[in-house]
Structures are given as C-alpha cells and as structure tokens.
Amino acid sequence: MILACRLQVEEEEAGVRLDVYLARNLPENSRSYLQRLINEGYVQVGGRKVKPSYRVKSGEEIMVFLPPAEAPEVEPEPIPLEIIYEDEDLLVVNKPRGMVVHPGAGHKRGTLVNALLYHCRNLSGINGVLRPGIVHRLDKDTSGLLVVAKNDEAHLSLSAQLKERRVLKEYWALVYGEVKPAQGRIEAPIGRHPRHRQKMAVVAGGRPAVTRYEVVEYFPGYTLLKVQPETGRTHQIRVHLHYLGHPIVGDLKYGPARPHLGLEGQFLHAGVLGFTHPRTGEFLRFEAPLPPELERVLAKLRAHQADGPGSQPLQQEESVAAQPSSQRGQR
Numbered sequence: 641m642i643l644a645c646r647l648q649v650e651e652e653e654a655g656v657r658l659d660v661y662l663a664r665n666l667p668e669n670s671r672s673y674l675q676r677l678i679n680e681g682y683v684q685v686g687g688r689k690v691k692p693s694y695r696v697k698s699g700e701e702i703m704v705f706l707p708p709a710e711a712p713e714v715e716p717e718p719i720p721l722e723i724i725y726e727d728e729d730l731l732v733v734n735k736p737r738g739m740v741v742h743p744g745a746g747h748k749r750g751t752l753v754n755a756l757l758y759h760c761r762n763l764s765g766i767n768g769v770l771r772p773g774i775v776h777r778l779d780k781d782t783s784g785l786l787v788v789a790k791n792d793e794a795h796l797s798l799s800a801q802l803k804e805r806r807v808l809k810e811y812w813a814l815v816y817g818e819v820k821p822a823q824g825r826i827e828a829p830i831g832r833h834p835r836h837r838q839k840m841a842v843v844a845g846g847r848p849a850v851t852r853y854e855v856v857e858y859f860p861g862y863t864l865l866k867v868q869p870e871t872g873r874t875h876q877i878r879v880h881l882h883y884l885g886h887p888i889v890g891d892l893k894y895g896p897a898r899p900h901l902g903l904e905g906q907f908l909h910a911g912v913l914g915f916t917h918p919r920t921g922e923f924l925r926f927e928a929p930l931p932p933e934l935e936r937v938l939a940k941l942r943a944h945q946a947d948g949p950g951s952q953p954l955q956q957e958e959s960v961a962a963q964p965s966s967q968r969g970q971r
Contacts, residue, residue: 684703737782
C-alpha cells in the first residue's frame with residue numbers, strides 16, 4: 641500500500657469520530673468515501689485498523705493509504721434518450737429527473753454518459769473517459785436541457801461561451817413562500833459550506849455568483865419562478881434561493897423538512913438553453929416543457945387554490961447582496 645498522508649490528532653480534536661476527523665482534515669474527499677477506506681483497512685490508527693465510529697485520542701498518529709487504482713471504464717448502455725437536436729458537432733438532450741450525468745462514486749451505470757456512448761461513440765475527449773462530451777452538468781434530480789460536444793473543437797467553443805456568460809440558461813423552480821419583489825437579482829459569493837463539506841453556501845471569500853429571478857405564478861405558500869443564472873457555480877440556484885429565504889420545494893440538501901407535494905428531489909427544470917453553434921455561428925435556442933411529474937404538482941396547487949392569486953406581483957427589481965451573518969444569517 642502507498643501512504644497518502646500522515647496525521648496527528650491535536651488536543652482540541654480528541655473524542656471526535658474517526659470518519660468525522662478525516663472529513664475535516666481531508667475536505668477534498670467525501671465522508672462516505674473515507675468511511676469506505678476505513679472499513680477496507682486503508683486507514684490505520686497507531687498501526688491498527690479501527691471502525692469509522694472510533695473516537696480519536698490526542699497525540700494519536702493516523703495513516704491513510706491509497707487503494708489500488710481502478711482502470712476507468714464506462715460501458716455503453718441502451719438507455720432511451722430524448723434528443724432535441726443533433727448534428728455532426730453536438731447534441732442537445734432533455735435529461736430526465738433522477739439520472740446522473742456522468743459516472744462517479746456509487747453511479748457507474750445508468751448515467752447519461754452510458755446512454756450517450758451507446759447512441760454515439762464519437763464524443764469529445766477533453767474531459768476524459770468518465771465525462772466524454774460533457775460541457776456542463778445538471779444535478780441528478782434536476783431535469784432539462786444539456787448540450788453535449790461530439791468533438792474537441794465544439795467542446796472548446798461551448799466551454800468558452802459558458803465561461804464568457806454567452807450561454808442562455810433559464811430554469812423553472814417552485815419555491816416555498818411568497819417571493820417579493822416579483823423580479824430580483826441575487827448577488828452573493830458561493831463556496832464550500834464551512835461545516836458540511838458536501839454542501840455549498842453563501843460564504844465570505846466565495847466565488848462571485850449572480851442569479852436573476854422572475855415570478856411566474858403565486859400559490860398559497862409557494863411561488864413558481866423563472867430563474868436565470870449568470871454564473872455557473874455548483875448548486876448555484878439551489879444555494880441562492882435558500883439564501884433568499886425561499887428554498888426549492890423538494891430540495892433535501894438545502895430545503896427545510898416540509899411536505900414536498902409528493903416529489904422525490906427538487907422542483908428544478910432547465911427549460912431553455914441557447915448558444916452559438918461552434919461551426920456555423922448561428923445562435924440556437926431550445927425549449928423543453930416541464931416533465932409530467934412537475935406539471936402534476938402545479939395542477940395540484942392550482943386545483944387547491946382557494947382564494948385566487950392574491951395581490952398583483954410587484955414589478956420593481958431588487959438586488960439582494962451578501963450581508964454579514966449578523967444581518968442575514970445562514971438560512
């Protein structure tokens with residue numbers, strides 16, 4: 641085994657579970673991955689193997705070893721794809737809710753990449769064998785439009801457009817509460833959550849992030865929004881709407897423990913995608929309607945709307961910028 645790192649427990653860290661201790665000191669790794677390393681014997685405390693629940697003691701030496709490298713391999717799978725557009729350079733697909741975009745820990749099969757490789761063997765290789773053709777991503781439970789590059793030239797062009805904010809992206813999001821004003825701009829930096837390393841948050845020193853929103857429809861206790869992210873930070877829309885005080889319905893990572901209207905996963909759909917074609921220079925714009933399971937949620941809300949839409953939405957735009965935690969706090 642190859643030694644990856646050697647750690648010594650400080651006095652203030654004594655009594656912490658081993659998996660928690662490692663997650664704090666090796667934040668680039670997920671806690672579940674570290675638990676697997678511990679269970680498989682790749683972590684030793686004082687030269688012996690222990691369980692993830694072991695409580696570390698002050699002064700103990702912890703050694704973390706690297707497991708043998710696995711040769712990455714992605715199998716093509718005959719998974720149905722909804723292809724909105726395709727030519728020699730790219731595809732635009734409508735990803736369903738519940739599908740992971742590319743293989744990773746715990747998701748080696750059934751991903752969009754597995755389906756793409758079955759449909760089309762010629763994909764851009766810039767992102768390696770696990771993410772061929774993938775220019776941008778959607779979370780597992782976010783449905784909607786993605787563009788996939790078939791060659792490196794198309795990939796580079798599309799990546800540059802994303803970086804320069806020249807790609808049009810519009811999402812539909814159902815959130816808790818009544819969002820006022822009816823149009824707004826959220827400008828707040830996003831970075832890794834200081835305590836929960838698998839989450840993102842609005843934090844001082846985070847990367848700049850801007851999201852615009854517009855109210856589409858009010859319901860008692862809920863608001864349907866059209867959202868345009870101007871930047872592309874991890875979980876940006878989910879984090880910004882949580883920060884605004886209106887988390888997305890069904891979002892178990894950033895939302896509250898409330899009824900989710902029968903949803904599994906967040907009500908977030910990438911409904912509009914626009915970009916300049918890498919070869920022709922033509923601006924292409926695509927739309928994908930809400931999937932049936934999200935339409936059913938809206939139909940349920942409309943059917944139970946007893947008192948009408950209420951007051952007319954305000955039309956002014958408000959900029960919601962990051963403020964000290966003493967003023968806003970972490971919602």
